[in-house]
Amino acid sequence: MIRRKGHSKRPAKPQPTVKPARRRGAQRAGFSLQNWLKHYFRLHAQVFVSSLGRLMKSPAASLMTAAVIGIALALPSGMLTLLDNLQRLSAGWDGGASISLFLNADISDENAVKIAQQLQSREELASVKVLSRAQALEDFRAHSGFGAALDNLDENPLPAVLVIQPTPQHSEALAVQQLVQRLSDMPSTDLAQLDLQWVKRFNALMEIGRRGIWVVGSLLGLAVLLIVGNTIRLDIQSRREEIEITKLIGGTDAFIRRPFLHTGIWYGLLGTVIATLLVHIAFFLLSGPVSQLAGLYQSSFLLQSLGFVNMLSLIAIGCLLGWAGSWLAVGRHLRAIEPT
Amino acid sequence: MIRLEEVSKRYPGGQDALSGIDLHIPAGRLCFLTGHSGAGKSTLLKLITAIERPSRGQVFIDGQNISRIPYRQIPFLRRKIGVIFQNHRLLFDRTVFDNVALPMIIAGIDYRETGRRVRAALDKVGLLDKEKAYPITLSGGEQQRVGIARAVVNRPPLVLADEPTGNLDPELSREIMALFEQFNQVGVTILIASHDIALIEQLDYPIIRLSHGRLADTPGWNS
Numbered sequence: 001m002i003r004r005k006g007h008s009k010r011p012a013k014p015q016p017t018v019k020p021a022r023r024r025g026a027q028r029a030g031f032s033l034q035n036w037l038k039h040y041f042r043l044h045a046q047v048f049v050s051s052l053g054r055l056m057k058s059p060a061a062s063l064m065t066a067a068v069i070g071i072a073l074a075l076p077s078g079m080l081t082l083l084d085n086l087q088r089l090s091a092g093w094d095g096g097a098s099i100s101l102f103l104n105a106d107i108s109d110e111n112a113v114k115i116a117q118q119l120q121s122r123e124e125l126a127s128v129k130v131l132s133r134a135q136a137l138e139d140f141r142a143h144s145g146f147g148a149a150l151d152n153l154d155e156n157p158l159p160a161v162l163v164i165q166p167t168p169q170h171s172e173a174l175a176v177q178q179l180v181q182r183l184s185d186m187p188s189t190d191l192a193q194l195d196l197q198w199v200k201r202f203n204a205l206m207e208i209g210r211r212g213i214w215v216v217g218s219l220l221g222l223a224v225l226l227i228v229g230n231t232i233r234l235d236i237q238s239r240r241e242e243i244e245i246t247k248l249i250g251g252t253d254a255f256i257r258r259p260f261l262h263t264g265i266w267y268g269l270l271g272t273v274i275a276t277l278l279v280h281i282a283f284f285l286l287s288g289p290v291s292q293l294a295g296l297y298q299s300s301f302l303l304q305s306l307g308f309v310n311m312l313s314l315i316a317i318g319c320l321l322g323w324a325g326s327w328l329a330v331g332r333h334l335r336a337i338e339p340t
Numbered sequence: 341m342i343r344l345e346e347v348s349k350r351y352p353g354g355q356d357a358l359s360g361i362d363l364h365i366p367a368g369r370l371c372f373l374t375g376h377s378g379a380g381k382s383t384l385l386k387l388i389t390a391i392e393r394p395s396r397g398q399v400f401i402d403g404q405n406i407s408r409i410p411y412r413q414i415p416f417l418r419r420k421i422g423v424i425f426q427n428h429r430l431l432f433d434r435t436v437f438d439n440v441a442l443p444m445i446i447a448g449i450d451y452r453e454t455g456r457r458v459r460a461a462l463d464k465v466g467l468l469d470k471e472k473a474y475p476i477t478l479s480g481g482e483q484q485r486v487g488i489a490r491a492v493v494n495r496p497p498l499v500l501a502d503e504p505t506g507n508l509d510p511e512l513s514r515e516i517m518a519l520f521e522q523f524n525q526v527g528v529t530i531l532i533a534s535h536d537i538a539l540i541e542q543l544d545y546p547i548i549r550l551s552h553g554r555l556a557d558t559p560g561w562n563s
Contacts, residue, residue, distance in 0.1 A: 039448045039450075043448060241429075241431075244429075245429050245430075245431060245442075246442070246446065247415070247418075248389070248391075248418065248423060248429070249418060249419075249423070249442060249443050249446065249490070250415045250416065250417075250418035250419035250443065250446055250447070251415060251446045252412075252446075255415075255446055339391055340391065
């Protein structure tokens with residue numbers, strides 16, 4: 001079928017191969033940047049498609065290589081996305097640094113409310129909430145599990161607590177520290193505690209996590225590089241004859257290198273597609289339990305999977321690793337194959 | 341087209357494959373290169389295609405001194421030389437058309453021109469109806485003709501053939517030689533290495549004889 005089509009396009013009688021000199025001259029005269037670009041892109045597009053075709057000739061083997069790359073890339077990108085989610089969760093906490101002001105135990109609930117009213121008038125404080133001794137006892141009984149022990153006590157051991165929210169202007173680290181200092185200097189204060197401490201610790205932990213993921217991610221990236229490199233090396237060896245012949249009839253190193261580099265890029269691309277799929281599946285599986293947990297904390301937090309921009313960077317990284325891996329193999333092995 | 345001046349080639353650890361060769365083949369000629377095996381025919385062809393470099397002396401192709409040709413320029417030298425191998429050296433995972441088109445693709449010729457020239461070359465060697473076939477399905481003679489089509493498709497000014505009739509019966513061999521004569525008639529310089537003395541002596545072309553790495557007999561214009 002295809003052949004017949006080809007025939008119909010062909011001139012009825014092909015011209016014999018004559019007048020080589022004239023044609024060559026004409027071709028050289030037509031050389032321009034535009035032609036060169038056209039030629040360059042056509043060559044690349046052609047090789048890009050044909051190297052995919054070559055991969056498709058052994059789909060199982062290609063898919064396995066791509067899957068290994070996909071898993072290696074899915075691990076760090078999935079963990080980073082998880083970390084991003086945690087950071088998003090904690091972002092709401094940073095601004096809302098609140099101060100817990102534990103009053104002396106001998107201050108009654110009525111006095112606590114008076115102190116709260118005095119404090120309320122201060123301009124640096126946005127809100128003051130009173131947690132009365134009775135309420136504190138109630139909460140403690142409900143959440144601590146020591147309710148029975150409390151029943152044995154004659155009187156309420158818990159002090160009244162004022163939960164103080166500074167205005168945003170006074171939420172900066174230094175201003176807040178000074179505020180805490182002033183509050184703890186008040187005679188009725190037992191202890192003024194800045195609740196920011198644990199947010200800081202949480203953020204520090206996340207930073208460690210991020211570093212850890214980058215280290216693991218770099219190692220896995222290196223593994224991808226080596227996987228692609230080794231696959232391409234085997235490919236080069238199995239196409240040794242073809243490389244020799246191409247060199248004999250005037251193929252430059254760049255020409256011979258090109259299909260291997262494109263194959264590497266394809267491996268990277270397919271690997272990232274698989275990685276993206278894996279991350280999405282994992283997050284889909286996690287999202288149910290996570291929103292359930294968030295519901296228990298009266299939060300509407302939703303787990304977000306790999307975003308569009310991150311997906312694009314993952315694809316870029318995958319292609320780059322594939323390209324670099326095949327470049328490693330090609331650089332090492334192509335020069336060694338010379339026609340004899 | 342081909343000029344060798346005082347060329348010697350010694351392989352590492354071996355004796356001289358060629359020594360003191362002075363040879364000139366002008367453009368547009370068809371010459372035979374003959375000699376017993378080990379006389380240096382293959383080495384001479386390898387020097388011309390820059391697969392090997394001479395140990396001493398100079399090799400000029402189309403006026404260009406290639407004895408110390410930089411690695412990067414070798415592909416462009418080889419595009420001016422069509423080479424035909426005794427064992428054909430075709431790519432067996434590609435069709436006849438794709439095999440013949442390879443030099444055109446390497447040179448970056450566009451599709452339409454490539455298709456036209458590949459079919460013209462296949463027509464010339466009488467294999468136009470085999471363009472979609474795979475080389476493995478062809479006979480030895482047909483494979484050799486595919487190799488010839490690939491060598492001439494880019495219209496190189498120089499064609500080298502290394503034992504092109506080595507595995508063919510006398511009748512097929514004469515057909516192949518007739519093809520070379522046709523190319524020569526349109527101005528292509530052709531050098532055919534062959535030990536088939538009986539065949540080449542039937543044809544009236546100059547013969548270069550090598551013996552133990554030295555020129556034993558050269559065409560008249562060399563003196």
